Amino acid sequence: MPDEVKALLGRALDGEPPLDLDRDAIFADGRARLRRRRSIAIGGAAMAVVVAVVGTSALAGGLIGQSADDLGLGASASAPPSRPPVSVTTSKARPSTTENRPPVEWPRLTDELLTGKIPWPAEVTSVRGKPGSPRGFQFDGATLELVLGSASGERLLTVRVEPPNTLRMFCRQGEYCFREEMPTGLVVRTKTDHSDGRETVFANVRMPNGEEISLIESAWGDRARPHRLLPYPLFTSIGTTPGLRGYVR
Amino acid sequence: MSDRDAEFGEYLDSRAVVMRRTAYLLSGGDWHRAEDLVQSTLAKIYVAWPRLNRAGNVDAYARKIMVRTAIDESRRAFRRRENVVGDLPEIGVPPAGVDDAVDVRRALARLPPGQRAVVVLRYWEDLSVAETAQALGKSEGTIKSQASKGLAALRELLAAGRVALEGSPCPTR
Secondary structure, eight states, rough: OOHHHHHHHHHHTTTTTOOOHHHHHHHHHHHHHHHHHHHHHHHHHHHHHHHHHHHHHHHTTTTTTTTTTTTTOHHHHHOOOOOOOEOOOOOOOOOSSOOOOOOOOOOOHHHHHTTOSSSSOOTTEEEOOTTTTTTTTSSSTEEEEEEEEEEEEEEEEEEEOTTOOOOOOOOOOOOEEEEEEEEEEEEEEHHHOGGGOOOOEEEEETTTTSSSEEEEEEETTTOOOSSSSOOOOHEEEEEEEEGGTTTTO | HHHHHHHHHHHHHHHHHHHHHHHHHTTTTTHHHHHHHHHHHHHHHHHTTTHHHTOHHHHHHHHHHHHHHHHHHHHEEEEEEEOBBBBOOOOOOOOOHHHHHHHHHHHHSSOOHHHHHHHIIISSSSSOHHHHHHHTTOOHHHHHHHHHHHHHHHHHSSSSTTTOOOOOOOOOO
């Protein structure tokens, strides 16, 4: 009986492809894990020394017995973390007279942005429609372009509603690509390109029903920030905003 | 090249194919996931290589790491590095007898990850109940019960016309 089961399992291996393991990547990954483990061990030992020294000093200096307020900890413990406010500006949508197709509006996204529901990272200091864009905070056709401001420069976020099941993203040498499949059937693919010292992030979000959204974050303008501003999970959050659903070409 | 690299490299070359087959069955029939699983298992082995090599239990450790990683990954969203390609792949022609293989893969994929791991370790890796229990960190009673349920579910799923193209995982009974 075990042999019978083994033969059955062996049938699943029919058509086995040639081995395609990246030997160098395994060594690199192993060495990186080893370095991390060693640095954690060293850090832990250093922390133990610091704790011991501080503890001894505290005992010697008579800190024990003083209240948190005396130590100046009260205010910082209760105050929420400070974060510069994100300014969100919108421009009025103008009715299009040149397009046959009516403009696609994304009112829910505007609501999300205005009410601060989208968790922009702390580095984002402003979100506005791209200057010169006729519709500012609304889709122009199937495309929305937002300029994200930060202390280190500006980035352009482009969001496009794509025809279902059309997006293809292939990875070339030097590009950093990931594919993420959620249990719900949502598929998110990201590709990060570092051409010309500038980072560009491409994200494809495919809903379980086949609807697809593409997002691109790139350097923009005279004060361009070369490096990525948004965390990868935020592309998924924006791409799955309910306001994008139900768009029909 | 250091001794660690040379010895580990020999182990990698000699075991990678076998490990990938086990990983393939553990992952429910996905060669890409199997390679990711083998890659991360081998990287973990590299870290502990001197100790494992001295103790002479590299294979047992590898199995334990691989099974636990497979079960952990099945519980969360699947994320992996995309393969780098220069040209678009051509469409291949499936080999003869592929239907049988596909049926077994689908049946395996529909087993709950824990049950699948028990079936693979007991009947593919030929581990005893005690060894399987040790690898999975479960009691021998649980292993016996899971093996029995897993086999029964496999038989049921493989019965003619019972493996659907797309289906929810087989419930744990």
